[in-house]
Amino acid sequence: MKPQPLxxxxxxxxxxxxxxxxxxxxxxxxxGRIACVARGARRDxxxxxxxxxxxxxxxxxxxxxxxxxxLGSVENSGCALWLKGRAVYAGLYANELLLRxxxxxxxxxxxxxxxxxxxxDLAALPGDSSDQLEAPLRRFELHxxxxxxxxxxxxxxxxxxxxxxAEACYRLENESGFVxxxxxxxxxxxxxxxxxxxxxxRAVQDGKFAPELLVTAKRLTRLLLAPLLxxxxxxxxxxxxxxxxxxxxxES
Amino acid sequence: MFSPLIExxxxxxxxxxGVGPKSAQRMAMYLLEKDRDxxxxxxxxxxxxxxKVGRCSQCRTLxxxxxxxxxxxxxxxxKLLCVVETPADILAIEQxxxxxxxxxxxxxxxxxxxxxxxxxxxxxLLEQRLASEPLEELIIATNPTVEGEATAQFIAERARxxxxxxxxxxxxxxxxxxxxxxxxxxxxxxxxxxxxx
Numbered sequence: 001m002k003p004q005p006l007x008x009x010x011x012x013x014x015x016x017x018x019x020x021x022x023x024x025x026x027x028x029x030x031x032g033r034i035a036c037v038a039r040g041a042r043r044d045x046x047x048x049x050x051x052x053x054x055x056x057x058x059x060x061x062x063x064x065x066x067x068x069x070x071l072g073s074v075e076n077s078g079c080a081l082w083l084k085g086r087a088v089y090a091g092l093y094a095n096e097l098l099l100r101x102x103x104x105x106x107x108x109x110x111x112x113x114x115x116x117x118x119x120x121d122l123a124a125l126p127g128d129s130s131d132q133l134e135a136p137l138r139r140f141e142l143h144x145x146x147x148x149x150x151x152x153x154x155x156x157x158x159x160x161x162x163x164x165x166a167e168a169c170y171r172l173e174n175e176s177g178f179v180x181x182x183x184x185x186x187x188x189x190x191x192x193x194x195x196x197x198x199x200x201x202r203a204v205q206d207g208k209f210a211p212e213l214l215v216t217a218k219r220l221t222r223l224l225l226a227p228l229l230x231x232x233x234x235x236x237x238x239x240x241x242x243x244x245x246x247x248x249x250x251e252s
Numbered sequence: 253m254f255s256p257l258i259e260x261x262x263x264x265x266x267x268x269x270g271v272g273p274k275s276a277q278r279m280a281m282y283l284l285e286k287d288r289d290x291x292x293x294x295x296x297x298x299x300x301x302x303x304k305v306g307r308c309s310q311c312r313t314l315x316x317x318x319x320x321x322x323x324x325x326x327x328x329x330x331k332l333l334c335v336v337e338t339p340a341d342i343l344a345i346e347q348x349x350x351x352x353x354x355x356x357x358x359x360x361x362x363x364x365x366x367x368x369x370x371x372x373x374x375x376x377l378l379e380q381r382l383a384s385e386p387l388e389e390l391i392i393a394t395n396p397t398v399e400g401e402a403t404a405q406f407i408a409e410r411a412r413x414x415x416x417x418x419x420x421x422x423x424x425x426x427x428x429x430x431x432x433x434x435x436x437x438x439x440x441x442x443x444x445x446x447x448x449x
Contacts, residue, residue, distance in 0.1 A: 013365050019270055051435050054398045080437030082444075088402045096365050127405075236364035243406060 006059040007031070008077060010115065011052060012095040016042065022052065024071065025099060026060065027115060032108035033098065036062055036069040055091055055119055056080045067104065081119050085127020089243065090137055093236040094118055097141070101148060101228055114143035121207070130240075135209040138217040142204045145224050152177030154201040164194040172223060190223060192216065258284070310381070312357045312374050313339045322354060329353040331388040333381065335407055337361055337395055345393065353391070356381065361399040362406060370406065378407065382414050389417045396423040396441075 012033065013025040020043035026034050041052055051058065051074060061072030083091045094115065102108060121136035145151035157164045158177035164170060170178040172190045181191055196216045203209045209217060254262070258280060265276040283291040307313065308320035315321070322328065322342070332353025336342055342355050358373040370376075382390070390411045394400035408418045424442030425434055434442075 015366065051437070053437070056437060076436050080435070080440060082437065082441060083398075083401075085405055088398060088405060092364055092398070092402060099365065234364075235367055235369070239362065239364045239369055242370055243409065 004061060006061050006075065009058045009060045011054045012099050014052060027098060027112060029109045029112040030107050032106040033102040033104050034069060035104065036071045038071040051076055054095060055083060081123040083122050086130050087122040087125045087127040087133060089236065089240050090122055090133040093240065094140060096234055096236045101144060110147045111144055114140055134214045135207065138209060138214060138221060139204055139207050141221040150228060151224055155198050164197050166195040166198055168194045170194060170197060311355045312359060312377065313342060313355065331386060332391065333387050334391040334393050336393050341393065361394055361403040363399045379410060382411055382416060387416050389419060391419050391421065393421045
């Protein structure tokens, strides 16, 4: 068999396998999420486990034909990103999200690219406050949802087939997208103003979220993620909640 | 090939790490053929250990006492507490020999995807100790992995909220190592946390 060129990859998760091996879940551009066995990775502690860490950009050779590949050669590509402080929770959250959302073996060029952007954004943060994590995470979530086809076009009205108008109000409907709402009064949980949608569309492009827009973005991504995740909650989100809650307990 | 009892023994021995079918067979044959006394001693030791060894009520390390010898030792520095992932880490630090405080064993690290949360790591017990003991410094010696770092961050925030100084053991170039062969991440970390000379 002709040797395959090395693939860029990030490790999303690793778990022990047999006595001395690891099963790794990788994110690669060509195969998307893919599982592989790293034989002897836990025995050869000095050499391999050091580089087989999440958030480290790797070049990997994947061998074998089945769904579960075997890890061949591994090289570090570029500088390892070390997430500081609370940024590491955000990284773990992104990894769990990708594990839950991506089907194995489908090429994901765009998602791989936005994952890299996310890690760079997170690595640049000092990590002492959770608020800084919100904007990179919302942007990443929206990118992922758009690439999976689970997020309707943000600045586009599904009824008039035209861009949304800033003054109108729109309701998110599954399958169809944003449809106009004509009734006045209290906005429901699935309703967004045209101005919000246009601002979100811009923010996904340039990554700059105004503070009040972050709240809207969180509301939208929760709505869109809920049907994809089903009734099993994300464990890293639960962990994050515990971090918040106990800090409030201590302060109050 | 063997009688059922011997097969059972071989299968049972294979639960040990690093023991495959062939070594399990050699162990079983050795115990039955050459050293039955040792086999009986092994049975007794295993039975006693499994029945009696639990966790220390203060530091959660493995011990058959209510409070382990290290926690009971009044000559240890009461103002220092070192958080480690496994009892084997205590052994490693004790062999290094320059730490004289006490320990707390997590028995793992935070790993949300695998369902390991703060409750599994005895964080509530650690918090009780942080609240009730006259600690001056908490040294976090979890492994320098992503999960170890997440765990360290979690514990550090709790301790700082109580006004206890928190430190993290340094990661960097091993003694006798060569820079050329050290991975980029470790080297970058070693540079970022360099010390005045």
